[in-house]
Amino acid sequence: MKVGIIMGSKSDWPTMKNAADMLDNFGITYETQVVSAHRTPQLLADYAGSAAERGIRVIIAGAGGAAHLPGMTAAFTSLPVLGVPVQSKALKGMDSLLSIVQMPKGVAVGTLAIGDAGAANAGLLAAQILATSDDTLMEKIDAFRAKQTEIVLARPDPSVD
Numbered sequence: 001m002k003v004g005i006i007m008g009s010k011s012d013w014p015t016m017k018n019a020a021d022m023l024d025n026f027g028i029t030y031e032t033q034v035v036s037a038h039r040t041p042q043l044l045a046d047y048a049g050s051a052a053e054r055g056i057r058v059i060i061a062g063a064g065g066a067a068h069l070p071g072m073t074a075a076f077t078s079l080p081v082l083g084v085p086v087q088s089k090a091l092k093g094m095d096s097l098l099s100i101v102q103m104p105k106g107v108a109v110g111t112l113a114i115g116d117a118g119a120a121n122a123g124l125l126a127a128q129i130l131a132t133s134d135d136t137l138m139e140k141i142d143a144f145r146a147k148q149t150e151i152v153l154a155r156p157d158p159s160v161d
């Protein structure tokens with residue numbers, strides 16, 4: 001497995017599935033697991049601490065509310081960690097975003113947008129990171145982007161279906 005997709009709760013899966021779907025588009029192998037910074041702190045330490053030696057190259061971590069999972073994951077591994085703020089009920093994900101994005105200098109988390117788009121883009125960014133050392137994967141990403149461009153240019157008038 002090249003990518004680890006972890007999340008604070010099973011309830012985060014509908015959001016985080018967007019990251020998995022994006023990786024599927026590119027044929028990238030990944031593992032998925034619930035790992036909670038608060039409910040299973042030792043599992044988080046074990047997971048992040050062993051990820052590199054297990055062959056993981058990028059970790060995508062999604063959490064909502066007091067979302068400490070991406071930051072704590074980054075504390076336990078030097079692998080790139082992409083943080084996805086899951087949209088919370090009470091504060092619509094602003095709590096998740098601010099919990100993830102304001103990392104102190106010296107421990108990096110790449111923070112994506114709140115919710116489904118952020119999760120999908122985390123998958124895309126993970127693919128782009130892996131593609132820096134995989135020309136075939138880079139070609140697939142170039143093709144994905146070219147197709148998006150074609151779709152927009154083929155129907156430039158928004159009032160026409």
Ligand code: RP5
Binds near residue numbers: 008
């Ligand atoms: C966070 O608390 C999880 O990432 C989730 O987004 C949120 C709510 O979790 P549940 O109460 O649904 O398990 O840790």
